[in-house]
Amino acid sequence: MLHPDLDAEAMIETAYAKVNVALHVRARRDDGYHALESLFAFADHGDRLSAVATDDGAIDLFIDGPFGGALDAGPGNLVLKAARALQAYLGDQRGAAIRLTKILPVASGIGGGSADAAATLRLLARLWDVRIAAEELAGLALDLGSDVPACVASVTQMVTGRGEGLRRHPVKGLEGTAMLLVNPGVGLSTAQVFNNWDRVDRGPLDAASLDALVAQGRNDLQAPAVAAAPVIAQVLAALEGHEGLRLARMSGSGATCFALFDSDAAMADAAMAVQGAHRDWWMMETRIRTA
Numbered sequence: 001m002l003h004p005d006l007d008a009e010a011m012i013e014t015a016y017a018k019v020n021v022a023l024h025v026r027a028r029r030d031d032g033y034h035a036l037e038s039l040f041a042f043a044d045h046g047d048r049l050s051a052v053a054t055d056d057g058a059i060d061l062f063i064d065g066p067f068g069g070a071l072d073a074g075p076g077n078l079v080l081k082a083a084r085a086l087q088a089y090l091g092d093q094r095g096a097a098i099r100l101t102k103i104l105p106v107a108s109g110i111g112g113g114s115a116d117a118a119a120t121l122r123l124l125a126r127l128w129d130v131r132i133a134a135e136e137l138a139g140l141a142l143d144l145g146s147d148v149p150a151c152v153a154s155v156t157q158m159v160t161g162r163g164e165g166l167r168r169h170p171v172k173g174l175e176g177t178a179m180l181l182v183n184p185g186v187g188l189s190t191a192q193v194f195n196n197w198d199r200v201d202r203g204p205l206d207a208a209s210l211d212a213l214v215a216q217g218r219n220d221l222q223a224p225a226v227a228a229a230p231v232i233a234q235v236l237a238a239l240e241g242h243e244g245l246r247l248a249r250m251s252g253s254g255a256t257c258f259a260l261f262d263s264d265a266a267m268a269d270a271a272m273a274v275q276g277a278h279r280d281w282w283m284m285e286t287r288i289r290t291a
């Protein structure tokens with residue numbers, strides 16, 4: 001049941017989908033995490049979060065949307081974890097009723113959960129009217145997941161380390177670009193895909209230009225993800241060869257792949273062809289977000 005007030009005067013945030021335009025895995029660290037170099041970009045679309053303040057100190061979560069059924073509203077939900085982390089940080093008992101409309105597939109390499117966590121931090125800071133220093137917010141975010149700090153600003157960034165090294169990094173010709181997201185409906189465990197990386201350092205990431213990202217950029221998790229879910233290779237093959245295609249690559253630990261196009265019309269034609277041949281694949285036509 002939805003909170004009765006939730007739609008009337010709710011504050012709203014979008015949890016923008018993340019793509020790793022390139023993701024270079026450089027080393028396995030002693031703490032089990034991997035040292036990365038990745039250019040993160042964000043879609044103009046994502047999950048929708050809305051919230052109203054309550055005065056009983058409780059955090060209530062309601063989930064709906066096309067992928068809402070794939071997710072439970074228990075304490076493991078990243079929205080609840082983010083809300084409770086912020087409550088604990090503030091040390092008081094402000095409450096909220098939050099509605100998550102899940103548009104993005106779960107465990108799919110486009111950071112749905114991470115984007116939700118970051119959007120929850122932004123939303124509740126606004127709702128509760130609190131200002132949090134950037135470093136404090138980054139610390140809270142990293143405790144929630146490696147992708148969460150980058151999702152706080154949701155702008156194009158070079159991301160290093162486990163996910164904590166952030167540098168705003170606009171790339172000429174990237175922001176505003178038409179982007180098609182395609183997911184074949186298999187969920188992959190990020191930890192397992194990292195575990196199956198072959199531990200070969202294939203070299204640093206040159207993110208100086210879109211040409212370099214296309215020609216020399218890689219996703220080092222693509223091979224281990226394809227080994228676990230061979231349908232990813234079919235997605236990439238289905239994206240190749242369309243007129244106006246600039247780049248087709250897997251995002252994050254998969255299985256979602258993204259394709260960048262020269263124009264909206266080229267994207268729409270490709271989307272129609274791919275969807276026609278694979279009616280059960282999830283797709284989203286969007287563009288790279290400009291801050």
Ligand SMILES: C[C@](O)(CO)[C@H](O)COP(=O)(O)OP(=O)(O)OC[C@H]1O[C@@H](n2ccc(N)nc2=O)[C@H](O)[C@@H]1O
Nearest residue numbers: 032033034114145146147148162163190191194252253
């Ligand atoms: C694959 C990426 O999405 C690329 O942006 C991220 O590196 C993963 O970010 P995330 O899903 O927020 O990851 P976390 O929830 O922090 O970690 C999940 C698991 O992925 C592995 N992991 C994650 C990040 C990282 N730099 N090295 C890792 O080895 C660890 O086994 C960890 O237990």
Ligand SMILES: Nc1ncnc2c1ncn2[C@@H]1O[C@H](COP(=O)(O)OP(=O)(O)OP(=O)(O)O)[C@@H](O)[C@H]1O
Nearest residue numbers: 077078106107108109110111112113114116252253
């Ligand atoms: N609000 C949420 N949305 C999505 N997943 C969530 C959420 N809360 C918890 N999870 C759990 O987090 C895990 C990862 O979800 P997410 O969608 O962020 O993965 P991902 O898209 O593979 O991320 P990445 O790009 O970081 O690899 C899933 O196993 C899911 O059950």
